[in-house]
Amino acid sequence: MYNVVRLVNISPAFRWAKDAKVNNKRRPLVAGNWKMNGSAGLAESMRSTFATAQLNKVDVAVCPPFVFLHALADANVALGAQTLSEYENGAHTGEISAQMLKALDCQYVIVGHSERRADQHESNGLVADKVAMALAAEVTPIFCVGEPEDIRDSGNLYEYLAAQIDAVVSHVGIDAFEHMVVAYEPIWAIGTGKTASPEQAQDVHRFIREHLAKNNPAVAQGLRILYGGSVKSSNAAELFGQPDVDGGLIGGASLDPEEFLRICQAADS
Numbered sequence: 001m002y003n004v005v006r007l008v009n010i011s012p013a014f015r016w017a018k019d020a021k022v023n024n025k026r027r028p029l030v031a032g033n034w035k036m037n038g039s040a041g042l043a044e045s046m047r048s049t050f051a052t053a054q055l056n057k058v059d060v061a062v063c064p065p066f067v068f069l070h071a072l073a074d075a076n077v078a079l080g081a082q083t084l085s086e087y088e089n090g091a092h093t094g095e096i097s098a099q100m101l102k103a104l105d106c107q108y109v110i111v112g113h114s115e116r117r118a119d120q121h122e123s124n125g126l127v128a129d130k131v132a133m134a135l136a137a138e139v140t141p142i143f144c145v146g147e148p149e150d151i152r153d154s155g156n157l158y159e160y161l162a163a164q165i166d167a168v169v170s171h172v173g174i175d176a177f178e179h180m181v182v183a184y185e186p187i188w189a190i191g192t193g194k195t196a197s198p199e200q201a202q203d204v205h206r207f208i209r210e211h212l213a214k215n216n217p218a219v220a221q222g223l224r225i226l227y228g229g230s231v232k233s234s235n236a237a238e239l240f241g242q243p244d245v246d247g248g249l250i251g252g253a254s255l256d257p258e259e260f261l262r263i264c265q266a267a268d269s
């Protein structure tokens with residue numbers, strides 16, 4: 001399904017990964033995932049909170065439900081969606097295509113979030129198809145991986161994560177990761193208040209980078225790997241301070257514009 005030719009002819013505007021790496025340092029990204037929350041009012045208050053925010057060294061994105069994307073258009077944050085269809089167009093009632101997101105100026109789309117893997121039974125293969133669709137439309141996938149607690153406890157953490165990553169690598173190719181963001185979100189840390197320790201996050205982020213580096217060291221080095229799972233302003237700086245943690249994917253705390261701004265400020269250094 002994935003069209004390699006289109007990626008080779010990718011537009012200069014999509015080659016952000018080059019710009020995202022300044023002086024050999026990856027530029028952090030903080031993305032808010034509202035999940036099935038929020039309102040037009042929240043979009044408005046997010047817009048006004050960020051209108052005057054002085055953030056220089058961090059990229060910020062907000063991923064509201066589809067119906068509020070327009071309410072954040074031209075705000076002082078990049079737009080992201082929470083999922084997309086694996087189909088290009090046609091008779092797929094209720095689906096939203098990559099091209100539609102592009103037309104709305106969505107720069108990012110979350111793909112493979114654990115809640116969709118669980119609720120909508122999205123398999124590694126389907127996630128790979130969706131990543132390919134996003135790439136073909138030049139919308140940057142925020143590709144999520146993460147383990148349930150029993151997998152971590154059983155000692156199979158790295159095999160589990162490698163299978164999630166390899167499904168996408170084998171479908172779109174390692175070079176496509178130049179146009180992607182990866183998010184590590186341990187399922188046991190999502191919405192639980194139980195954050196991974198900075199050391200736990202760093203260990204997994206380093207594993208992800210080294211795993212990808214086996215195929216393309218330069219792409220792995222430039223890749224932004226976000227941490228997600230109970231990030232708050234009180235723990236953000238320490239998490240973002242880890243060498244392989246390049247920002248965060250924020251759930252609950254992104255529903256409070258002031259708190260979300262504080263988390264973005266923690267990455268702005």
Ligand SMILES: O=C(CO)COP(=O)(O)O
Nearest residue numbers: 033190191229230251252
């Ligand atoms: O799933 C998440 C972001 O995608 C994390 O959610 P919380 O920040 O609410 O734990």
